[in-house]
Amino acid sequence: MSTESAAEQREQHRNGGDLVVETLEALGAKTVFGIPGQHALGLFDAMGRGNLKFVSSRVENNSAFAADGYSRATGEVGVLFLSTGPGALTSLAGLQEAYATGVPMVVIASQIPLEGLGARRKGMLHQLDDQKASAANVTKSQRLIQHASGIPSAIQDAWTDAISSPQGPVWVEIPQNVLLDPIVVPPVEDALAIAADNPPRVELVREAVKWLTTAQRPAIIAGGGVRRGHAEKSLLALAERLRAPVISTPGGNGAFPWTHPLSLQSWVEDRHMTDVLEDADVLVVVGSSLGEVTSNYFTFEPRGRIIQIDAEPRVLESNRPGLGIRADAGQALAALNAALEAFEQAGDGRPLKPDWHGKTPEQLVADSLAAVRARLESQDLAKELRFMADIRAAVPDDMQTFWDMTIAAYWAWSCWDARQGQFHSAQGAGGLGFGFPSAIGGAVGLETIGRPSRVLAVSGDGSAMYSISELATARQHNVPVTWLIVDDGGYGILREYMVGAFGKATATELARPDFVKLAESFGVPARKVAPEDVREALEAGFAADGPNVVVVETQLRMFAPTHLDVQ
Template identity: 30%
Template sequence: MTSAGAATVTTVGEALISLLEAHGVDTVFGIPGVHTVELYRGLARSKIRHVTPRHEQGAGFMADGYARASGRPGVAFVITGPGLTNAITAMGQARADSVPMLVISGVNATPTLGKGLGYLHELPDQRGMMEKVALFSTRVTEAGELPGALARAFALFSSSRPGPVHIEIPTDVMVKPAQGLAAMLGNAAPPEPDATAIASAARLVAAARRPVILAGGGAKRAEDPLRRLAERLGAPVIQTANARGLLHGHALCVPASPSLKAVRALMAEADLVIAAGTEFGPTDYDGYGDGGFVLPANLIRIDIGADQLVRRRVTVAIHADCGEALEALLLQTSAVAGSESGAARAAATREAAFAELAPVMQAQVRAVEMIRDELPGSIIVGDSTQPIYAANLYYDHDRPGGWFNAATGFGALGYGPPAAIGAAIATPDAPVVCLTGDGGFQFTLPELGATLDAGAPVIFVVWNNRGYREIETSMLDVGVEPVGVSPAPPDFCKLAEAYGIGAQRLADIGDLPRALRDARATGLPRVIEITVD
């Protein structure tokens, strides 16, 4: 902030940008407003890229997709009041899937807070509301508090099970002088694997003859030690939806949901289960709500979150990052003779699991495989739509961390399009495909404009069955006459063209590979609509 003849004074808003840069932030997603103007002071002069969604929920979902694809925290700027409440859904999704997300918002001037005077965008207790969703929410009241607030957030992201964090800055604090603030850059890391726990786990491993490994989203960046341990033990590796892409095509890979009977049978026959980075959520382990999942009797559990480890009975708990814990187990099990039946058990389970799927689901899985095979190494970001549900049950992706969606856990509809934009910005060299349904796409359809603005070449594959078919089926299954499940879809191709984005409608799924190839060749965003009976 400057005036004629005056020295330059750094404000809290400007200091925020500099501190974010120091923490390695290169992109923020947000919609500026009168309550955040001062947070944008200095942004244009920084190296941080700003991406403007069409809705604050989109900002949160973009930050989520960016974080999942890059492994770094996604950052969103939103205004106080409706801007922040619009972002709550995205924060809920990030909380459910342990995604590092930093949401920075404004809040009304300090003297007005909590008085109910009717100021613009006023909430009775904004921070109190956010504390119910975020891992923590804090208010910066003085310039000197800003480095510590950011340091606390980034330390949490790097040392424990991550999720959304909220920092709010009152409008009168944003303009305060903030000379000489330095980033508090720490080296916060997860706890080291406890030697006693590793030794106990190693003894169980040495005695096991039919071991199985469960891999969850917490293991998606630990492919190398996971593979080496699985090969040493001859242990089939079962993957939840957020772990797909690990051990692609490997003889020990079981890319199938523990909700399937065949996978549960494999676990039941095991004399030891090693669970790495999975919270045993019902949408992964009891997707049909039949109560058929039983926690393994002999269970080694690895998790970065201490709170997770005490929520379920375990034989040995290892509080650590999955990669480090698996490496420690490898060191302690070098003399173990692995099971010779692992590959056969994995193959039988794969065959039986796929056979459990109804023919229509098998066809949907093959449609997803078309995307994978035509665009190797792609990131496929899903919404809640039938092919995603089917592939979450059974599908082998070819890129660790390259398959994620909102159809498990929190289950936010409309997640796919903006999250795919965030993923494309994070990984500009990878093909990014958003697989969404006609219902979910309409939740966040305006983000087509954002992908064009950002130059993010997302390929939007729209599975158009003219309604909420999964919900309609659920109603019919329990004898409820379907109501409200047939919202008329627009002409997606015409809407895409209205944004200046190329589009193509397919009547035959067999035309999808060629359409994907042509779309990728353009290097531009594209919409491919598949009409489904």
Template identity: 30%
Template sequence: MPERMMRPEETLGERLVAWLELMGIDTVFGIPGVHTVEMYRGLGQSPIRHLTPRHEQGAGFAADGYARASGRVAAAFVITGPGLTNMLTPMAQAYADSVPMLVVSAVNARPVLGMGAGDLHEIHDSSGMAAHAAAFSHRLSDPAQLPGVLARAFAVFEGARPRPVHLEIPRDLFAVRLPAAEIVRPRPAAPPSPDGAGLDLAARWLGEAARPLILAGGGAVRGAGAVAALALRLGAPVVMTTNGRGVLAAGDPLGVPASPSLRAVRALIEASDVVLALGTEIGHTDYDMYDRGGVRVPGRLIRVDVDAEQLHRGAAPSLALTGDAGAAAEGVAARLAEGAPRPDGSARAAAAMAAAMDEIGPDYRACAAFLDTIRTALPAAPLVGDSTNAVYAGNLLHALPAPRLWFNAATGYGALGYGLPAAIGAARATGGPVVCLAGDGGVQFTWPELGLAVEERLPVILIVWNNRGYGEIGRYMDAAGVTRVGVDLHTPDFLDLARAYGAAAARLDGLAALAGLLAEAAGRAGPTVIEVEESLALGRG
């Protein structure tokens, strides 16, 4: 990646593309429009790859999946008005799950902004609207602002809690010509290091603990090696949230890849005398999805997060440290006395996992076995989910060989339609096969994105979990004594639809055939759709 570039005299649209290249962005997801043609002027001569989804929502979810699978940032280009409003749901999902993306949108020309004169795509304060789903939103009023705004964006992506950033450019600025200049990439931002005195106290508390425990969230992924090393030094079990899965690899005796919403995991937390929470917001969808009341931490709670404000939301800490989770793990480990005898937390971890497996019940155990079959067949493939039964089961209990191999929209904002476009983004980022698990209801939100996977020959394996409607909501209605309304859907022939788009397609007729279908699909250039009846996956058909 170059650190500087000499640029000739060019338009702002061309200079924008050059800046994105310099900042390390290699992928843009977007749908061109008349209002953004000048934004595209430089792309044809750039190494940045442009992928065209079938809806702006697909562009945003794809940028999200790209970032989660790779740790790198992608951009999304959208038009004025409806292009941006279509992006708000993906931005909100990424905001809730601390996922970086750069959204660049056009807006009407400066002379008509705010005039209410009925211009095409006019909306009141589009930048202010986007700011509610972004770390910040900036409307460019002068081309000279561009380098500084991008530097601010990457400071968020690299050195703070990563979230979407929105850049809005008035139409009349894109074609403005800029003089020849050298552009220079700013020094990469680094997250803050935790306070040394705080690390001293954390190390003393953890070193004296008889039953230490680590909670690892998505913010711990970047420092996974340091967290695993600290767990081993402490003899501490590691509870991994949905976005923290894989911080300890599957099979690690200290690993607890199970949701802290489960009673079994809550009991483990409550029985621990010192709890170190690394990069986890201790939020509702991870820690209290069954509305049992906030998680209790009777022992000392040490919280580490790059977001100082988040440290004081949810469970109140005994010690709050602002900084990078990996740096904190390294700092604590360096301060622990060498050779001191440590408790062995593996028995506590194993007992919690056994109790959690029993607690989730037979249907979710069948779902977990289904996921394990996928993981065994394709151990290095990201498994990207929408909100569907098997994904809920995996969020409750699923082990990974490494981080960034399990993510979905059944946490945080909870947007349906996420799975397929996010899997496309992940496949673009990794180049390898990616498995998407989506329900027959949710997948219809963004089904046309299958065309993008075909177009780009991306090895996306879409498993459609079919229960003929919104099965989870239907079961909830049944349990609440509410007559089913709006949940039993007519569903299309997904295999015929897949073939119409040019994708391969197969129906799973028996669970024993799943591994073979996955292996065959992984070797194919282009997407494959596999339909599975929920009753079959649960052992009822």
């Protein structure tokens, strides 16, 4: 009795789902996240004949976070498979984070059969009036494929869209019958997706150089676009050429060397830093919208001129007027460096000699950081400072970390030195539940690209409950992730906001499980430790195999960013 080869079996049973799998493989996809569903069965059947690794989460929103974390950790496109209706809708909050942060993802969602499409026709299970319209607010583009022969080209175009700046998630949906029906389309042999070029306009670079070569107090805000554009080296070259102080936003954390003499680090929420940035006569804002956090909650009132560089045209001048340059951060900074170098070689104008009211830029940076440190030390925050320092000391220099919306993460936005690792947080959209599933995706991704490494996830007890089911995913795939849960008995940051605003907190306190026992019930080792023992516990967790959990019961406070708030 002969046994069919894999190739023969694939050829005999090929359907629209095979075209999806073949196209993704040709584009370089290796791993897919998601959950099977009734209308997507043809897709999952085809995946069994392909080479894609599938990681099944327990909730679709967490699948979206996992695909997001995979992309952030690897620099590759995250791929997400979704079922129709409830499954698709459940993913949207996770996709909002990817969209807000510019994470390239390709989302393949199933649809009801073609004959049922249209508002309330047929009355089929999972039916929506217009499913892709639901995704319009959280994805760059949406496509509906209505015939099998259109699958390869549509996915290739979607992939191109995802990787072209501004990067982001894209949505492709395919009806059930298009996935299931036999096809005559031959196997996909190649697919090509090249990011669209996004250079700055020549006249805008020329104008920016005029401003910068006459500036006495240039400064730079480095946002997440610097990291997405792989512009770290160009940013360093520009800062050193101008001798301009650089501050990184939460999304830009790691874009500039933390201990560099020109680094204002990431203390963007401290008023000392806002004062420095307001005093700049030319402020270069790269890859940031100057949004709520970066503008110190819209208290930022710059007195100088602004050069704003961003790949997303809707961001330019959205919060402050200035010279808006729509461009990929990497291409724009490279062009600025080249133009400034040409200016220097030509010997035009005066030498660049920045003067911050009698201080050198390096003196200004040192004094500003010292002022921030003094303010922190005046606020009875010894526990918080030690806690964050102990986490930093435990984490290896090259480890990637994933932070949920919790007080520890708010601290990390300002104080975390990413070193040779990468810092990832949910500050784009600010939804809960990002930390653990994104870390799972990140760890899976690092293994997939041949750089296996343990990662750290940090959550509060409130945000941990959003993704607690993913302990099963971590155990099933033996993912090397250590999950630090900081348990303060409620929504800590909301508690602090409400007490500050109203004198008391309402509806912030939570009943929660015994996280140690709950983790152990999934077969995941866990331990509870005192705050002062977090370093030792994390180091032990990092040395272990597979997933593990560290729980710390403590209530952290945020720092006050101005002297007016210090009692």
